[in-house]
Amino acid sequence: MQLLKLWREADSGRQDDAGGIGHRTGARGATFALLTLLSLLCAPSLARAEFTVCNQTLDVVNLAVGQEVxxxxxxxxxxxxxxxxxxxxxxxxxxxxxxxIYATDVFGNAILSGSTDMCVERKRFTVRGIDECWQRGHIAARFYEVDTLEQSRWTFFLTGSSP
Structure with a gap:
C-alpha cells in the first residue's frame, strides 16, 4: 500500500514530508526505478535447457556426445x-x-560405452553421420544411449559403476 502511495505522489510531482508539507521532487523516476528493480528481483528466473554430465569418479574423463541434428x-x-x-x-x-555419450580415461580407454556405433576423432571434432566411420577416416566408438524422457533439461551422472 505504501508503494502505491509513493507511486501516486510521484505521479502528481509532489511528495509530503513528515510535516505534511508538499514539495516537488524527482520521486517519479526513483519510484519507477524501484518498481522495476523489485519486479526483476521477484520475477521467476528463466530455466535454461541443457544436457549436463557430472563426473562422479576419481578420474579425469574425456567425453563425446552424439545427437540428431x-x-x-x-x-x-x-x-x-x-x-x-x-x-x-x-x-x-x-x-x-x-x-x-561415450567416455574415455586420459589414456583413451573406454570407461562408458554402449551399443550404438558412432564416429569420433582423436582430437577435437564434429562428425556428421554415423555410418562407415573407418572408411571415412574416423574412429568407430560404441556410444551409450541416454533416454531423457523428452525433458528439456537433463543431467547424467557418470559414476564408477555407470552402465
Whole structure:
C-alpha cells in the first residue's frame, strides 16, 4: 500500500514530508526505478535447457556426445571433465529424446560405452553421420544411449559403476 502511495505522489510531482508539507521532487523516476528493480528481483528466473554430465569418479574423463541434428546424426568431442565436476555439453533446449555419450580415461580407454556405433576423432571434432566411420577416416566408438524422457533439461551422472 505504501508503494502505491509513493507511486501516486510521484505521479502528481509532489511528495509530503513528515510535516505534511508538499514539495516537488524527482520521486517519479526513483519510484519507477524501484518498481522495476523489485519486479526483476521477484520475477521467476528463466530455466535454461541443457544436457549436463557430472563426473562422479576419481578420474579425469574425456567425453563425446552424439545427437540428431537436422535429420542426421552428429557427434562432437571432446569435453574434459575433472573428478567431481560437471560440464554443460549441450547448452540449447533438448529437442531429441535420446542423447548418446561415450567416455574415455586420459589414456583413451573406454570407461562408458554402449551399443550404438558412432564416429569420433582423436582430437577435437564434429562428425556428421554415423555410418562407415573407418572408411571415412574416423574412429568407430560404441556410444551409450541416454533416454531423457523428452525433458528439456537433463543431467547424467557418470559414476564408477555407470552402465
Amino acid at each position: 537436422e535429420a542426421a546424426f552428429q557427434t562432437d568431442g571432446w569435453w574434459t571433465i575433472g573428478a567431481n565436476q560437471c560440464v554443460n555439453v549441450i547448452r540449447e533446449e533438448l529437442t531429441n529424446r535420446y542423447i548418446y
